[in-house]
Amino acid sequence: MAESERVPAERKRRRPTSSGVVLSADLIVDAACELIDSQGAQAFTVRKLGAALGADPSAVYRYFRNTEDLLLAVADRLIGESMAGFAPSGDWAADLRDLVLRAYRSALRHPQIAVFSTVRVTGRPHEQRAVDTGIGLLLQAGFDDATAVRHYHTLVDTALGHAAVDAGVMRLAPAQRAADEQAWQDEYGSLPADEYPSVHRVREHLTLMGGSAVEPTLDLLIAALRREVAQRAE
Template structure:
């Protein structure tokens, strides 16, 4: 009996077709399809139809590949972005794009969102953010510190949401209903502060907390500029 087409081994391809961009795209596919732990050079070789050692011609080790994935995530967010004349709108747009990229690639985001890729897309993103902060009226150390805080909060929140996208739906539903169930049922004599706002917690769950946190940061930037002037 002949083996089925699906059981047939994948044909090895010529190494000449292999590029860093192709490897990164394949790595994203493997991670989103099979989970972050599935990313190995051997699995990538199978995915690409090459011997896994061929990947070492482009990436010396897995960490170098992860940095390229981090850069790819930022490049995806920057694609088509045009900075606004309004610094707040520029930062809103970029933060929203980073969030969306993390939503589209949650397995990748969970692993690389905290990395500093030291590559072109990251530099381009930094230029946009710092330029917006200079436009807002921050300078020197204040602009540098605010840049780090703003980017890291946006990436951390995006990675946090990416984690939630990997949680089974039934488990996540329990988390969501906790605000109207377990929190609402807490005894006021033991948890008076929670009780004081418990009737609002379920409503707040329906709000976009990413946008709320972002607006607080943008308001804080304006306040810092006012204090410095």
């Protein structure tokens, strides 16, 4: 899991910072994750990262070329984390749901990263393992090769897409986010019946628009796949 160092992987001189911390690429990635998780991605800045580390912000540039480079290293760690502990049960549909939901959750854990890390093919070991596992489950279900690939693509892009959307919501400051959910009641709950009949009719249920839609979506997709398999068996 190498990072894109500007510096040989192994460091010899470990000079502690003025506050006594001994820096390393791993430690910086740790701190970055923590910062993003606790403060929200919006709050992530190199300067705050430096403060959290107890080091001058510019020290980060001894380990990463720039902010994007650092965020890629964080994304790299994500892929590994998300698949840790995945244990197939034997039910292909349930396992697929679990696998894809893991990708979603770990992407969502770091919202800012999710937006750009979901579009690149990393080709790294963890990604390769995940792809093989997912396609394997679809083959096990009985789909032919091409269909398995197509369906895998569908599931993964859907999960990552939802992650990107939901990540955007997470990026908002908590107060802003609350206001946004409230908006469904405030702005939509009181639309006039003559101009917006459907919205008016369902106004009691608009809070359902608040949370994430991943799980309902995956449930529908997997139900459709299950049915496809069943029909094929007839």
